[in-house]
Amino acid sequence: MKIELEDLTKRVLGTGDFITIDYAKCNNCDCCLIICVMNLWRKKEGKIYIVDDYQSKCLECAACYQICDAGAIKFQYPNGGTGIVIEKG
Amino acid sequence: MKNYDLIIVGAGPGGSVAAKTAAENGLKTIFFERGRNPGEKNSSGCGLGPRMFRDFPKMMKELTPEECPSMRAGIAARNYFINKDDIVSGYIMARPTESVSYEPAKSWITMNVYRSEFDPWIAKFATDAGAELKTSTLIVDLLKEDGKICGVIDEKGEKYRAPIVIGADGVISTVARKSGLRKRWAQNQVTLTLQYDFQAPSEKIDDIMGDETLAVWWGSNFPASYQVFFNDGFHQGLGNWMNWWDKNPLYYLNRVINLKYYQRLLKILDAKPRELQSHLLPWLDYPFNTHTDGVILIGDAGGFPCPLEAEGIYPAMVTGKLAAEIASEAITSGDVSKVTLKKFDEEWQNTSIGKEFEAGYELWNIWKALPFSPKETMSWFVPMIMEILGGIFDWSQPHAKRVRQIASHVKSYMPKATPFIMTYVFPLIAKVFEDDLDKLMDPKKIMKVLPKLLDMLPQKKKKRGG
Structure with missing residues (x-):
């Protein structure tokens, strides 16, 4: 059974980044690549990055922030009234 | 700058019960929600537990399908x-x-109720009691004066002042982070x-x-x-x-x-x-760093979900109520120091939540080793348990022979089951029944008895009357 994830979330799009990476701290452990349910973290030419449109896909679980023992991933919930809307949680 | 007696960050069930309790105690109370409505950002796991209805009867008897149609x-x-x-x-x-x-x-x-219905329902008890709910507002920092916490700051830079801040802001708690109570959970917490x-x-x-x-x-x-x-x-x-x-x-x-x-x-x-x-x-074996000068953490922010199966709403409500009561006393007395707020730990340890955490490590440990270790443990546990429960419902052999087959097969799991029972099950049983069973559960004694018991399981059929 193939489930289309894109159809399964609603959100009020906000402005401004709420997840950022500090390359001075990233040690390329790749933990963020595994933990993100939506697969928003990627690696290209040895460098970790988050996809450009993460704001329209992120589930706001903060797993990438929590798993990053190097403290390279900064996370703050999106501004009040924006971001994911969970209707059936 | 707006002044309050008590600030609560988070309008989930814990924050709402704290706000209700504080408002009923006459405190000028505000509680914040980052969603447009309480519950907009939340999910439930396995619903509401019966202890909520026992310990918060007046409130919970008003929960009806008219209020929350998903019930x-x-x-x-x-x-x-x-x-x-x-x-x-x-x-x-x-x-x-x-x-x-x-x-x-x-x-x-x-x-079972969806949080998008339950959380607004429970928040209304707080607003009805006189607490102010501010939605669509993200608290990003704590307000400090001379190094002392004295309020919160929202994403627009608006400042709110109060002698005590209750952190009811969930697992990645800004209040915990900014107060220095916790930088980040350990990965096994x-x-x-x-x-x-x-x-x-x-x-x-x-x-x-x-x-x-x-x-x-x-x-x-x-x-x-x-x-x-x-x-x-x-x-x-x-x-x-x-x-x-x-x-x-x-x-x-x-x-x-x-x-x-x-x-x-x-x-x-x-x-x-x-x-x-x-x-x-x-999901902790025991909550820690739950308070400091002018700050108390409740619910998920404080690490209070059940150590065995992570029920979270009931512990949030219990700790929310206690935190608001202790905050009320502290504010009245004018002493909101860490030493005074230590009473929070003493009080929650005396509740149903505290009793749960008395065996916290053993419960947490067995859950980790069994259902959360599918390949290592469940892969032999499932066929073993089904051999016992289901093996008898079979007529492929004379029934007595089937029983011997089952016993012999169960025995084949013992090299895996025995260390598991010794490491995880006996310590839990000993803890649950307290000191009395400690002696009975002495590993040395068990190791003496267990091989003998296993030897009693049939090796092969003996001839009748021989």
């Missing part, structure tokens, strides 16, 4: 056992048993839990599930997965500690969904995926 009681629970070939090799259904001592626990195991919500017609759920509207899928290829039915849909979710995952967590949840048995269930229930949710959930 459905999880009366009986199914436990599916799935082997390493992803086959459902048996299941046990259980209703509340004869020893359950009070209502509504005698009538159901959980009461927090789980990632994800779930699908499926829609299904109410009548289909009634006809097919009846009142068996709670289920745990105990898997050998995925961590234990829960299924919780609401009025017109259900959740299917699973989780594990952060340091467990070796693949995208969705891979494991999809293994449940793709079980043949599960696909059949989806088909007959006419169920369609409706929502995907992912959250972190603190």
